[in-house]
Amino acid sequence: MPSPLHRVQDPTEVVKAIKLGKAALYPWEWLPPDLGPLDWAHKIVTYGTLLAVDIGVNHVARFRLSFAVNPAMAPTKEHMALAMAELEHYRDVGHELMPTEQALLLAQRVPRLAL
Incomplete structure (x- = not known):
């Protein structure tokens, strides 16, 4: 069974995790109504620039993330495939992901971090 996914609200923590080799997954259903995936990408890249971290962003329309x-x-x-499959599992079972301050989980040896 997949491990829980957790949200991290602080973009600085997200960029620090990316610097260490983790991935930040952002499901599009978590986007505020007035923002799109490109807005999120711009925000993360901007924080990366401020913290001197090179960040690459990909949008996967098939998985809506x-x-x-x-x-x-x-x-x-x-x-990455395992992390996306885990997210799909939660979507399929209708699991409501709750915000939490717990940041970096490495369950199942799958690096992931959700904003």
């Missing part, structure tokens, strides 16, 4: 990684320390494709 965006993710950001450090290109120099990106998770493997297998880890």
Whole structure:
């Protein structure tokens, strides 16, 4: 069974995690009504620039999510696929993800961080 996904609200914490080689997953249903995936990407890249972290962002329309990684320390494709599959599992079972201050979980050896 997949481990819980957690939200992190502080973009600085997200960028610090990306710097360490974790991925930030952002499901589009978490976007505020007045923002889109490109707005989120701009925000993360801007914080990355301020903290001297190179960040690459991809938008995956098929899974309705965006993710950001450090290109120099990106998770493997297998880890990213597992993280996206875990998110799909929660969507399929209708699990409501609750905001939490717990930040970086590495359950199942899958680096992930959700904004």
